Amino acid sequence: MVMHDDELHIDEGIARQLIVDQFPEWRHEPLRRITTDGTVNAIFRIGNDLTARFPLRLADPSDMSGVLDREADAMRELTVCCPFPTPVPVAMGNPGRGYLLPWSVQTWVPGMVAIPIVLAQAETFARDLATLVQSLRAAGTRGRQFAGAGRGGDLKGSDEWMEVCFLQSDGLLPVDRLRSLWAGFRSLPAAGPAVMTHGDLIPANLLVDGERIVGVLDGGGFAAADPSLDLVAAWHMLDNDRRALLRRELACDDLEWHRGAAWAFQQAMGLVWYYRKTNPGMSMLGDITLARILDAPELSVPALASSGSR
Template sequence: MAMHSDELHIDEQVARRLIVDQFPEWRLECVRRITTDGTVNAIFRIGADLSARFPLRSADPTEMRAELSREAAAMRELAAYCPVATPAPVAVGDPGDGYPLPWTVQTWIQGAVATPQGLAHSEMFAHDLVNLVRSLRAVGTKGRHFAGSGRGGDLHDSEGWMEVCFRESDGLLPVDRLRALWAEFRSLPKVAPEVMTHGDLIPGNLLVEDDRLVGVLDGGGFAPADPSLDLVAAWHMLDDERRSVLRSELACGDVEWWRGAAWAFQQAMGLVWYYRETNPGMSTIGKTTLARILSDPVLSAFISASPGAR
């Protein structure tokens, strides 16, 4: 079942023809599709060391090529500072065989994809996330600023999208409670200057081995944003105690911490209903994150004491 109304079709046969025709040096390598919960690209393994990523949603080919070039530059910058392995761009392929967009080849990183609950109780994993966020924040923005219109900018910019999510979530989630919480979140002021962030630290973009972080995927969004944006990792993957460890080690004040919860909330609200039928894994991530936010005892106390609750 397609996840998106404008989703493109790409199967192993087409992917292999495109790879072999355009990059004959890999003609002897096995090409196989990788099953993931990803929503943006179809991913195919090329031998042991490479992967091909084919954008799944329809777009203008020229604009997509420019976007892939921008992402490659961001990936190279991330790789220079990331404390664990991250894919490196290798090549850009052309449309063909009925597939209408340019596509990319990247290095393959070993590791198991993280899950919402798998390492929620791990102190070592929490420390690894601290090290990751701290390392990325230390990179200079070089005068750049947030250039998007969604997560990582102004919370109020999500107002229209959140209204869609509340409407579509009726019957799936406790919408009245969630609306009240969003009303508090969206009023949180932006108090810290922008820093470099990964921008999408969800479980599917982190690789683990035993209880350690060993890889970071999808680095094309590495860019300046609200410093609270990468705190979504704590809400997507850690329990109460481990979130407290992360907050303490990063010395997060109240507003920064709860803005991180707000970005996780904004992301999770879109996952539950949108992927309910087509990508249950992503829908489950959303449900788990919202449950953590709703049950967090410190958040309840903070909201109760906030001006908007009076």
């Protein structure tokens, strides 16, 4: 079942022909599709060391080429400061064989995808998360500011999308309570100057061996943004005590912590209804994250109002 109305078809046969046509040096390597909860790319492993990533949603090919070039630059920059292995760009592919967009090849990073329920109480994992976020924040922005839309900028910029989510979530979630929370979240002031952030620290982008992080995926969004943005990982991944540990390790004040919850809330609201039938894993992640946010005593409406009055 496709996840998006504009989703492109790509299967092993098409992927193999594109690889043989454009990168004949890999024509004898085994190829297999990797099953993930990812929503942006179809991923195929090439032999033991490489992956091919094919964008799933229709776009202008020249625009997508620019996107992939920028993502490759961001990945190279992330490699310098990330304390854990992260994929490195290898090559860019062109449209062909009925597939309409450019695509990319990068190195394979071994590890198991992080599972929120399994790692929720893992202190070692929480400390590794803190190390990751600290390391990314320490990278220089070189004067860059947030340059996109959506997560990482102005919370109020998500109002229109959130209204769609509230309407679509009627009957799935306690919408009245969630609307009240969003009213508090959207009024929070900026948490401070932009820092370098991964931008999408969801479980699917973290690889583990036991309780240790051993890889960080999807680094193409590494950029300057709201310093609270990467705190979404706390709400997606950790229980109350481990979130408190992460917060202490990062020395987050109330405002930064509340904005991190706001970005996790904004992301989770879109996951629950949009992927209910087509990607149950992502929908379940949204449910788990929203339950943690609703249960968190520090996110009461009066507490958010106090942060918003700064």
